[in-house]
Amino acid sequence: MGHPPFAVTVDLVVLTLTGEELCALVVRRGIEPYRGEWALPGGFVREDEDLSDAARRELAEETGLAPGTVHIEQLAAYGAPDRDPRMRVVTVAYLALAPDLPVPRAGTDAADARWIPVRSREHLAFDHDRILADGLERARAKLEYSPLATAFCAPEFTVAELRRVYELVWDTRLDPRNFHRKVTGAEGLLEPTGRTTTRDGGRPAQLYRRGKAELLYPPMLRS
Amino acid sequence: MGHPPFAVTVDLVVLTLTGEELCALVVRRGIEPYRGEWALPGGFVREDEDLSDAARRELAEETGLAPGTVHIEQLAAYGAPDRDPRMRVVTVAYLALAPDLPVPRAGTDAADARWIPVRSREHLAFDHDRILADGLERARAKLEYSPLATAFCAPEFTVAELRRVYELVWDTRLDPRNFHRKVTGAEGLLEPTGRTTTRDGGRPAQLYRRGKAELLYPPMLRS
DNA sequence: GCCCTAATCGTCAAGCTGACGATTAACGGG
DNA sequence: CCCGTTAATCGTCAGCTTGACGATTAGGGC
Numbered sequence: 001m002g003h004p005p006f007a008v009t010v011d012l013v014v015l016t017l018t019g020e021e022l023c024a025l026v027v028r029r030g031i032e033p034y035r036g037e038w039a040l041p042g043g044f045v046r047e048d049e050d051l052s053d054a055a056r057r058e059l060a061e062e063t064g065l066a067p068g069t070v071h072i073e074q075l076a077a078y079g080a081p082d083r084d085p086r087m088r089v090v091t092v093a094y095l096a097l098a099p100d101l102p103v104p105r106a107g108t109d110a111a112d113a114r115w116i117p118v119r120s121r122e123h124l125a126f127d128h129d130r131i132l133a134d135g136l137e138r139a140r141a142k143l144e145y146s147p148l149a150t151a152f153c154a155p156e157f158t159v160a161e162l163r164r165v166y167e168l169v170w171d172t173r174l175d176p177r178n179f180h181r182k183v184t185g186a187e188g189l190l191e192p193t194g195r196t197t198t199r200d201g202g203r204p205a206q207l208y209r210r211g212k213a214e215l216l217y218p219p220m221l222r223s
Numbered sequence: 224m225g226h227p228p229f230a231v232t233v234d235l236v237v238l239t240l241t242g243e244e245l246c247a248l249v250v251r252r253g254i255e256p257y258r259g260e261w262a263l264p265g266g267f268v269r270e271d272e273d274l275s276d277a278a279r280r281e282l283a284e285e286t287g288l289a290p291g292t293v294h295i296e297q298l299a300a301y302g303a304p305d306r307d308p309r310m311r312v313v314t315v316a317y318l319a320l321a322p323d324l325p326v327p328r329a330g331t332d333a334a335d336a337r338w339i340p341v342r343s344r345e346h347l348a349f350d351h352d353r354i355l356a357d358g359l360e361r362a363r364a365k366l367e368y369s370p371l372a373t374a375f376c377a378p379e380f381t382v383a384e385l386r387r388v389y390e391l392v393w394d395t396r397l398d399p400r401n402f403h404r405k406v407t408g409a410e411g412l413l414e415p416t417g418r419t420t421t422r423d424g425g426r427p428a429q430l431y432r433r434g435k436a437e438l439l440y441p442p443m444l445r446s
Numbered sequence: 447g448c449c450c451t452a453a454t455c456g457t458c459a460a461g462c463t464g465a466c467g468a469t470t471a472a473c474g475g476g
Numbered sequence: 477c478c479c480g481t482t483a484a485t486c487g488t489c490a491g492c493t494t495g496a497c498g499a500t501t502a503g504g505g506c
Contacts, residue, residue, distance in 0.1 A: 003267040005228035008302065008313050047227040051302040051313070077300040077315045079231065079274040090231050090274070090313065092300045145368075160452075178495060180454065185493095202452025203502045218444070218493075383484075401464060403485065408462095425483025426471040441462075 006079075009091040010055045011042030011128065013075060013135030014063065016098045016115065017152050022168050023115035024132055025062065026124060033085050034125035040132065041113070042091065055094040062113060063101060071151035072096040075135050083127050095135045097151040119171070140169055145219040147189050150210040156193055158205035159183060170222060182220065188213030229302075232314040233278045234265030234351065236298060236358030237286065239321045239338065240375050245391050246338035247355055248285065249347065256308050257348035263355065264336070265314065278317040285336060286324060294374035295319040298358050306350050318358045320374040342394075363392055368442040370412050373433040379416055381428035382406060393445060405443065411436030 014025035026038040041062040045054040052074070056067050063070075072094055079090035101115075116122050118136055123129060142148045149165040150157070163179045166172075183189055188211040196204040237248035249261040264285040268277040275297070279290050286293075295317055302313035324338075339345050341359055346352060365371040372388040373380070386402045389395075406412055411434040419427040 003230040003232075003310075004270040006231045006268075006313075007226040008229045008231070009226075044226040045229075045302070045313075047311070048304045050304060051300060074299055076297055077274060079268070079315070081271045081273060087226075088270070090229075090268075090315070092302070092313070158453085175495070175497085176452080177454075177456090177497080182494085184454095198452090198503060200452070201504080202450080203454075205453055217446070219442070221441070221494095223440070381484085398464070398466085399483080400466080400485075400487090405463085407485095421472060421483090423483070424473080425481080426485075428484055444463095 004088065007084075007087055007089045008045045008051075009042050009089055010045055010051060010058055011040045011091045011093045011131060012055060012059055012062070012096055013040060013093060013132055014059065014096040014098065015118075015135070015139055015152075016101045017165065017168055018100060018115060020168075021117045021119065022136075022171075023117050024135075026114060026116050026122070027062065028112040029125060037125040038116070038122060039125035040093075040128045045092075051092050052094075055092075055096075059094075059096055063098070065098065065101065069155075070096050070098045071148065075131070075138055078127055078131060080127065091131075093131045093135065095138055097139065097148065099152060099154050140222075143169055144221060145216050147210060147213055147216055150189075153210075156195075156207045156209055158197060158200060158207060159190075160200050160205060162208075166220070172222075186213070186216055186218070189216060227311065230307075230310055230312045231268045231274075232265050232312055233268060233274060233281055234263045234314045234316045234354060235278060235282055235285070235319055236263060236316060236355055237282065237319045237321065238341075238358070238362055238375075239324045240388065240391050241323060241338060243391075244340045244342065245359075246340050247358075249337065249339050249345070250285065251335040252348060260348040261339070261345060262348035263316075263351045268315075274315050275317075278315075278319075282317075282319055286321070288321065288324065292378075293319050293321045294371065298354070298361055301350055301354060303350065314354075316354045316358065318361055320362065320371065322375060322377050363445075366392055367444060368439050370433060370436055370439055373412075376433075379418075379430045379432055381420060381423060381430060382413075383423050383428060385431075389443070395445075409436070409439055409441070412439060 016023055025041055027041045029035050029037055029039050041058060043058050045051060055072060059070060059072060060067060075093040075095045077090060077092045081088060083089060143166060149162055152165045153161055159180050162183060163174055163176060166174055190208040191211040193207045193209055195207045197207055198204045239246055248264055250264045252258050252260055252262050264281060266281050268274060278295060282293060282295060283290060298316040298318045300313060300315045304311060306312060347355065366389060372385055375388045376384055382403050385406060386397055386399060389397055413431040414434040416430045416432055418430045420430055421427045
């Protein structure tokens with residue numbers, strides 16, 4: 001039987017919050033196939049590179065961000081036989097979450113790069129619509145039971161900024177008072193810095209850092 | 224740059240509940256590398272086969288089970304450069320959950336196959352210890368907020384049988400009365416058949432089928 | 447000093463959870 | 477046929493969490 005040769009790529013669902021909405025990073029393809037169309041950033045895994053290293057490398061190439069400031073986790077693998085017309089390609093998708101980012105720069109294979117609001121439902125090349133949808137669902141679900149929302153915030157943030165993350169990602173409104181009670185009561189989620197800020201306007205707000213908890217308990221349920 | 228050739232495999236974390244504990248399916252390798260050692264069942268993805276089809280095919284080959292009766296979902300991809308000494312191999316792991324299964328049969332590349340209790344922490348070939356651990360954690364976590372526990376049960380099951388799934392997978396004890404109240408109250412989880420059984424001893428119990436809900440709400444938290 | 451904006455603190459009823467008592471319905475003896 | 481055993485299922489109750497929403501507080505701008 002042997003083992004047919006495959007190409008392996010990584011693709012990235014990079015999410016950030018611009019001022020008012022949840023956006024994903026897309027690049028305009030500079031090469032065939034799908035030349036000129038928008039797609040998720042990504043590329044081939046190198047000969048001696050681990051999958052997660054490849055994902056981090058592509059992320060750095062596309063965003064120019066210091067690796068430490070961005071949360072990244074594996075999303076899923078996609079390998080339908082006809083997903084790439086050139087050859088048999090299996091892609092391992094990664095989900096990356098970042099605080100408000102500068103305008104992206106074009107990468108090696110990308111003629112252009114930009115943020116698209118996820119609610120625009122713009123069509124992407126390959127099976128990237130599906131991958132983006134899966135990444136979104138993963139992010140939305142993980143906000144419920146993990147401290148993942150803090151990945152969208154700067155290192156120091158206020159409760160209101162954290163709440164805005166939930167509101168934008170879930171596209172919903174949350175009561176500020178109940179939200180405050182809940183997150184400040186969740187063990188290990190927030191670590192007070194002692195300092196305050198007025199950057200959100202109004203009464204000065206406490207600044208927090210992300211705490212040590214890996215799990216949000218009790219969870220923040222969407223119902 | 225081009226695209227270095229990879230081999231792509233699927234590996235399976237197949238879990239079942241034997242009488243008293245949670246077990247995983249392992250096979251003894253009949254070929255190099257790691258010949259003679261225990262490993263997760265799996266094999267190469269074929270030329271024109273989707274990843275999930277390959278996983279289902281391997282599952283059928285190893286267990287001889289009708290595909291419809293087994294829950295299967297993608298777990299993660301593993302692709303460290305040195306994970307297989309022969310060549311560069313990326314594996315896509317799948318998690319399968321099945322009701323109490325017959326003794327497995329040896330597959331093509333497997334000299335032997337058997338169930339090992341997961342708490343035995345037996346050492347497996349390649350990086351399969353890690354894959355098994357990830358599969359276990361996925362299963363344990365998904366019991367909390369999904370109807371996944373029903374995948375360990377026969378098509379018709381009692382509340383007590385469902386409770387035993389939680390108890391064995393989480394290795395914990397649950398109060399029968401509170402558990403009963405919770406699962407019978409969860410919208411869409413259970414669908415009564417109207418019939419009863421005494422196969423668990425004691426007072427006859429209602430038989431249920433799995434309901435239509437994809438999500439368990441409110442979730443069953445482990446605290 | 448006054449108004450505006452948010453942050454933060456309180457209150458209260460409703461729902462959910464954990465602990466545990468009580469009742470019910472079959473089974474296997476004797 | 478009565479009895480003890482085994483589980484299923486129903487109830488009760490206090491404590492906790494949640495959702496809705498009022499009240500207070502502290503800067504910033506005028």
